[in-house]
Amino acid sequence: MATTPQWIMVGGDGPESYSQHSSYQRALWETAKEKMNEAISAKLSLDLISDRFCVADFGCASGPNTFVAVQNIIDAVEDKYRKETGQNPAENIEFQVLFNDFSTNDFNTLFQALPPGRRYYSAGVPGSFFGRVLPKHSFHIGVISYAFHFTSKNPKGITDRDSPLWNKDVHCTGFNEAVKKAYLDQYSADTKNLLDARAEELVPGGLMLILGSGLRDGVKISETAKGIMMDFIGASLNDLAQQGVIEQDKVDSFSTPLYVAEEGELRQIIKENGKFTIEAFEDIIHPNEELPSDPKILAVSFRASFGAFLSAYFGEDTMTKVFELVEVKARKEFSKIQNAKPGMQYLIVLRKN
Template sequence: MSNTPQWIMIGGEGPESYHQNSSYQRALLEAAKEKMNEAISAKLTLNLITDRFTIVDFGYNIEFQVFFNDFSNNDFNTLFQGLPPERRYYSAGVPGSFLDRVLPKKSFHIGIISYAFHFTSKVPKGITNRNSPLWNKDMHCTGINKAVKKAYLDQYSVDTKNLLDARAEELVPGGLFLIFGSCMRDGVKMSETCKGVPMDCLGASLNDLAQQVHI
């Protein structure tokens, strides 16, 4: 069963494209470089490497092979156009949802998922149904409504299990799977963060406009 979500990044290099609106994700990777290098040095078992070393972005005698995974309707063209021509590795695109199996068993040595681990494959049932007790009246899930929070948590738990089960089959024994993302401490509500406060204000304004039938 496909786990393709109901959202998609905008391709190309226009003002609304992911390419022009991913500075936060780039900053996250820059901040994580040192930790990434430490993890690779400490955890990766080098005696498992033979004549090919496979890295998956979910980037001699040893040949490096890099797979870039994304949904088939996302923009691979911009990605490949941005690869350095003098690169010393082989590259390929692997279409499909990272919540499913996308590679053969025991096929990659290092996998990376950066600022995508928090996405769910779909909106939980009832969230957009006005007649449902789970109807989320807010612009986004702030966690204030406990029933809405639980619905998203349940969906996220299912998706996370699918993702980790798939990678467990694809990862070479002794390999490494790196997960990068942002999170909040236990007990901190989204509505209390620097991102949640303006989102709540914007959501409240849109709700007011909708009630006045201005949109």
């Protein structure tokens, strides 16, 4: 699954694009780091920092972004410990990082890319994060980076042409109320399972840090730049079907197993689940900085996020063609994208009750 952040490059087309795109990545992580540091400094109980401290990344993919995320957390824990005890964390704390993703994730690549000189023990934890993957009380801080919008599957009926819920589009434009409700119900059930599992695996008082992409209340995904881009992906697939490059049926039965939730929906799900208290829920970047300011880089960004998923379904060639068309559409309608309603890049800090 594409568990890399929305705006982060994983497959590029030329060093220039990459380097341009890369500045978004750095800016995002720099701000996220600051916010995570603040959250850990203010919300993590010092009692939890003892001789052994475990950090877990759920939906880690195969690197390298996970290494940045977990190092940020370890740095923040060490800072807090140093400031509040006056002692050297390197002498007193052994860190362990648990890297979780599906058992089909490329753990070989992850393990071989582990940063040299890291000051933590590593373990890979295979399995779907919608269920239990660790024994009780296994970790102190968990992180989910841009993977909190996934559902375990497409809602029932969504890809079935005979269903009243049939959503012809990849995700957005045809997103009527019934379809939206089907997605939200699926997302709500899956996310509650995810929270139940993490609540058992976390030590009492432990924190979950959730970085992700969401919507402000009342904003439809199709009104945001992200939604417009996803519709371009859908439209490009339909273009290719009309050209006979791929089959229309295959396009019609394709849907993305994710739901970009509104802030109020996220708060409601967490509240109904009841296992965690929301300690913070904040924007990590200003909406103006949310998107690359160039259609090409924008297309590259979305290929980074959705390319692997499309490749798996339609093949590499079709995926490449899709994003060529997406770039053309993005260029043509760039003012629409620039005037779209803002999305939201959030950090949610949860403390286990």
